[in-house]
Amino acid sequence: MALHRSNPRSNDLEEHAIGETVDALVSPLPRTTFPQEYRPALTTFNLLKEELLLDGNSKQNLATFCQTYESQQVAELMALAVDKNLIDKDEYPQTAEIERRCVSMMADLWHAPGEAVGCSTIGSSEAAMLGGLAAKWRWREHRKAAGQSIDRPNMVCGSVQICWTKFARYWDVELREVEMTSGELCMSPERMLEQVDENTIVVVPTLGVTYHGLYEDVQAVSQALDELQQRKGLDIPIHVDAASGGFLAPFCAPDLAPWDFRLPRVKSINSSGHKFGLAPLGVGWVLWRESRDLPEGLVFHVSYLGGDMPTFQINFSRPAGQVISQYYDFVRLGRDGYQAIHGASYANAQYVAQELKKLGPFELINDGNPAGGIPTVVWTLRADQELGFNLYDLSDRLRLRGWQVPAYPFTGELAHQAFQRILVKRDFSREMADLLLTDIRNAITHFESHPVKISLNANEAASTNHLGRSMVECRDAHG
Numbered sequence: 001m002a003l004h005r006s007n008p009r010s011n012d013l014e015e016h017a018i019g020e021t022v023d024a025l026v027s028p029l030p031r032t033t034f035p036q037e038y039r040p041a042l043t044t045f046n047l048l049k050e051e052l053l054l055d056g057n058s059k060q061n062l063a064t065f066c067q068t069y070e071s072q073q074v075a076e077l078m079a080l081a082v083d084k085n086l087i088d089k090d091e092y093p094q095t096a097e098i099e100r101r102c103v104s105m106m107a108d109l110w111h112a113p114g115e116a117v118g119c120s121t122i123g124s125s126e127a128a129m130l131g132g133l134a135a136k137w138r139w140r141e142h143r144k145a146a147g148q149s150i151d152r153p154n155m156v157c158g159s160v161q162i163c164w165t166k167f168a169r170y171w172d173v174e175l176r177e178v179e180m181t182s183g184e185l186c187m188s189p190e191r192m193l194e195q196v197d198e199n200t201i202v203v204v205p206t207l208g209v210t211y212h213g214l215y216e217d218v219q220a221v222s223q224a225l226d227e228l229q230q231r232k233g234l235d236i237p238i239h240v241d242a243a244s245g246g247f248l249a250p251f252c253a254p255d256l257a258p259w260d261f262r263l264p265r266v267k268s269i270n271s272s273g274h275k276f277g278l279a280p281l282g283v284g285w286v287l288w289r290e291s292r293d294l295p296e297g298l299v300f301h302v303s304y305l306g307g308d309m310p311t312f313q314i315n316f317s318r319p320a321g322q323v324i325s326q327y328y329d330f331v332r333l334g335r336d337g338y339q340a341i342h343g344a345s346y347a348n349a350q351y352v353a354q355e356l357k358k359l360g361p362f363e364l365i366n367d368g369n370p371a372g373g374i375p376t377v378v379w380t381l382r383a384d385q386e387l388g389f390n391l392y393d394l395s396d397r398l399r400l401r402g403w404q405v406p407a408y409p410f411t412g413e414l415a416h417q418a419f420q421r422i423l424v425k426r427d428f429s430r431e432m433a434d435l436l437l438t439d440i441r442n443a444i445t446h447f448e449s450h451p452v453k454i455s456l457n458a459n460e461a462a463s464t465n466h467l468g469r470s471m472v473e474c475r476d477a478h479g
């Protein structure tokens with residue numbers, strides 16, 4: 001059919017656009033070999049944008065601890081900083097100053113006694129590497145000075161996030177993980193003491209254990225190590241993995257027993273800015289109590305306004321926008337703002353926990369109490385029930401409605417039992433909570449009339465729920 005040409009110029013454009021569109025409709029994007037030809041920007045952009053729809057919707061990703069909401073202002077700050085390299089302290093001195101202010105504010109938040117030192121990282125994983133390395137170097141210097149062997153360092157922790165498994169493997173440190181028992185979900189001081197010796201470089205309690213969100217008792221661990229020092233003379237430092245808790249406890253659990261630099265034994269702390277620090281993805285933090293807790297040999301110097309600035313990081317080039325946005329969040333929200341936002345998340349977590357309890361088959365492991373852990377709800381199936389489904393099946397069923405609610409095993413004695421968890425974050429509103437609860441009720445009703453003959457297991461759930469992989473990978477993905 002002939003095209004009508006009442007306005008030749010615009011129709012030329014349109015015809016061109018139709019041609020491009022039709023081409024794009026019948027040819028897939030290059031996938032394996034590096035393409036020879038260039039393509040039109042707009043259709044390429046649109047094809048890619050449409051392909052990404054299959055990623056699903058981050059608001060329904062209740063598996064991740066990371067932020068899935070950012071304000072308009074943060075989006076603009078990120079765009080403004082898109083060309084800034086954080087390492088170029090000399091070129092972008094104001095960004096360097098902003099990073100310094102953030103460290104200073106966290107030192108205040110976590111009660112550093114004097115001049116704490118610290119830096120931004122790409123996340124808590126890099127922060128854990130740096131905190132762990134500093135501990136290893138301090139231990140080594142100390143042992144060398146005493147003429148003792150330095151070939152068998154170990155670290156002691158509870159059921160940790162995979163970044164500590166990585167730290168231990170990458171830097172040749174033996175990981176001594178105090179696994180869970182049915183009565184003990186967190187590392188107890190007693191079982192920690194059984195693991196430590198003169199080669200222990202550091203003990204790492206977690207403020208917000210990845211599996212269940214509960215806070216390990218840093219003060220109790222610290223006191224146990226104080227007594228050990230009195231008895232045996234061993235002085236073992238603590239690094240706190242406060243990936244989530246570092247930006248929750250100060251605002252929402254003011255009466256929590258000291259867990260931060262108020263305890264002299266705590267030499268370093270990491271936290272994820274992009275989790276409850278509310279910054280966009282790509283920023284974590286690590287702080288040392290005092291500059292002498294960060295061995296000079298690990299520090300590199302970059303030029304900065306003709307002078308020099310000490311840096312400690314694994315990456316060189318890094319985006320600056322996340323650090324700038326973190327500062328924006330700090331000054332925009334203040335303590336009151338963080339308390340209000342996270343308070344709403346705890347309230348929504350508690351609501352979901354109550355409603356889940358009413359359904360009958362679930363036993364709550366974490367019901368969102370701010371004094372005990374992070375805003376998460378964790379449950380398992382009560383043992384006395386024959387239900388026609390397990391939690392992997394439920395997770396699978398919820399995926400039909402777009403929800404990512406992972407099911408996974410714990411560690412130790414609980415390595416064969418399934419648990420399920422949602423992270424309640426800033427953009428998980430009461431409205432969303434009700435929608436999720438309705439979908440859980442509907443799923444249970446569905447399983448009543450269609451009981452599962454052969455349930456999914458932890459590994460099979462992997463193919464249907466990419467966040468519920470085998471245990472080790474799953475810890476990683478949940479980060």
Ligand SMILES: *Cc1c(COP(=O)(O)O)cnc(C)c1O
Pocket residue numbers: 065122123124125126161163206208209210241242243244272284478479
């Ligand atoms: C998320 C998490 C990590 C890893 O943090 P990233 O910022 O994702 O690198 C480490 N430890 C704990 C306890 C976590 O929850």
